Amino acid sequence: MVISVNSFVIALVGTGWKSVGGQLLASCVLMLSGHQDIGLRARMGAAFGFFMAIAFGISALITAIRENIPYAVAICTVVLCSETFLILRWWLRRTSA
Secondary structure, three states: OOOOHHHHHHHHHOHHHHHHHHHHHHHHHHHHHHHHHHHOOOHHHHHHHHHHHHHHHHHHHHHHHHHOOOOHHHHHHHHHHHHHHHHHHHHHHHHHO
């Protein structure tokens, strides 16, 4: 009996982790995009990127709560707090300089 690797991973991890992981990945990409926009002094682009990053982080947290995935809520909370800290640090550093 041959079991494909993909079905084994889905059975092991579950489909909820894919959604949470994808949303966290999108959030990190948007954070990097916002950081790049701040470096280019494009404040509207940075604000939009940071807003969308926080939105994806909150969405990942809500998905983790709804799917009742162990430890995912803690991971999403840490990521969301870290993103908020970085946004404030980058934004205040650029506005004070």
